[in-house]
Amino acid sequence: MKLNENLSCSALPFIHYDRTQGGCEPLSLIKTTTTRGDLVLSDRSHFNMSSRTTRSSTKRPAAEPDSPSTPSSASDLKRRKKANTKPAKPSAKSSSNDDPAPTEALQIVEELGDIFSAPPNTLIIHACNCDGSWGGGIAKAFKDRYPKAYDEYAKHCDLHGHSLLDTAQLIPPVDAKIPGEEGSKGDDKEVPKHFVGCLFTSRHYGRKKDSPARILEATKPAMQDLLKHVEAWNSKAKQEDCIAEVRMCKINSGLFAVPWEKSKAVLERIDISSSDVKVIKIVSPKA
Numbered sequence: 001m002k003l004n005e006n007l008s009c010s011a012l013p014f015i016h017y018d019r020t021q022g023g024c025e026p027l028s029l030i031k032t033t034t035t036r037g038d039l040v041l042s043d044r045s046h047f048n049m050s051s052r053t054t055r056s057s058t059k060r061p062a063a064e065p066d067s068p069s070t071p072s073s074a075s076d077l078k079r080r081k082k083a084n085t086k087p088a089k090p091s092a093k094s095s096s097n098d099d100p101a102p103t104e105a106l107q108i109v110e111e112l113g114d115i116f117s118a119p120p121n122t123l124i125i126h127a128c129n130c131d132g133s134w135g136g137g138i139a140k141a142f143k144d145r146y147p148k149a150y151d152e153y154a155k156h157c158d159l160h161g162h163s164l165l166d167t168a169q170l171i172p173p174v175d176a177k178i179p180g181e182e183g184s185k186g187d188d189k190e191v192p193k194h195f196v197g198c199l200f201t202s203r204h205y206g207r208k209k210d211s212p213a214r215i216l217e218a219t220k221p222a223m224q225d226l227l228k229h230v231e232a233w234n235s236k237a238k239q240e241d242c243i244a245e246v247r248m249c250k251i252n253s254g255l256f257a258v259p260w261e262k263s264k265a266v267l268e269r270i271d272i273s274s275s276d277v278k279v280i281k282i283v284s285p286k287a
């Protein structure tokens, strides 16, 4: 693929980006980042596993408490586990009432439509539990549409368990094509190049989900963590691989049972003066 170094991510909507520090990495490598902002390169084959693990919606055993919180690749996870390092975790003590007014606030724009009919290079965000379950609500739709992204999420939960609360996972586009049944290649389904953003706002799902107050408390640091991942990704990605638009559902407002206006108020207190992402589109289905 030919690179155009004259183009920058600043040409893309929603992203203000200085590409002077950008680098060109081989296309065979996937770039992921840690909470500390380290860039981690992994062979793309890791993200394109042909066999999909079947996950049940049953509770998983929590990972060891000293496991790192948000690395985004298996190689990074292993490296960290071996080194027994613990990345800094964003503070969980933020609330919309205590926070100072942001210098530049994250803009939340609401519209009706199909969240998944987004153009390529869109990041689509939803709220997640730390148990490795995308069993209901919009999470089930994510699992059906992005099965390999689900595998990445479930692996992340297996390795880090409840230490993921207050953090986020950025999953690069790994579901370019969902294979059809064996021997019927014509049934392969094309999937746009979408990034998936997981906000870990509750440890458990279902009846064991965290309280609305704790879910709200996790919402801000989780989103801040995701914005850092986006910034790190875009600072290194080629122009055609940059995240160009960010969409989200009304997180926490369904199965997590937190009124949307409360989550929205928390999100609108996030300072984005040093973030690439200025606007998040909230896309809800037409009635």
Ligand SMILES: Nc1ncnc2c1ncn2[C@@H]1O[C@H](COP(=O)(O)OP(=O)(O)OC[C@H]2O[C@H](OP(=O)(O)O)[C@H](O)[C@@H]2O)[C@@H](O)[C@H]1O
Pocket: 115, 126, 127, 128, 129, 133, 134, 135, 136, 137, 138, 139, 140, 141, 204, 205, 206, 249, 250, 251, 252, 253, 254, 255, 256, 257, 258, 284, 285
């Ligand atoms: N197909 C669809 N297309 C478009 N929009 C859809 C939709 N389905 C629902 N919505 C809307 O999307 C918003 C969020 O509502 P949700 O209930 O999904 O998510 P939430 O953030 O409250 O809770 C997270 C937990 O729900 C999951 O299920 P499990 O726990 O695994 O069972 C996760 O894994 C977490 O644990 C609401 O505005 C819904 O109207």
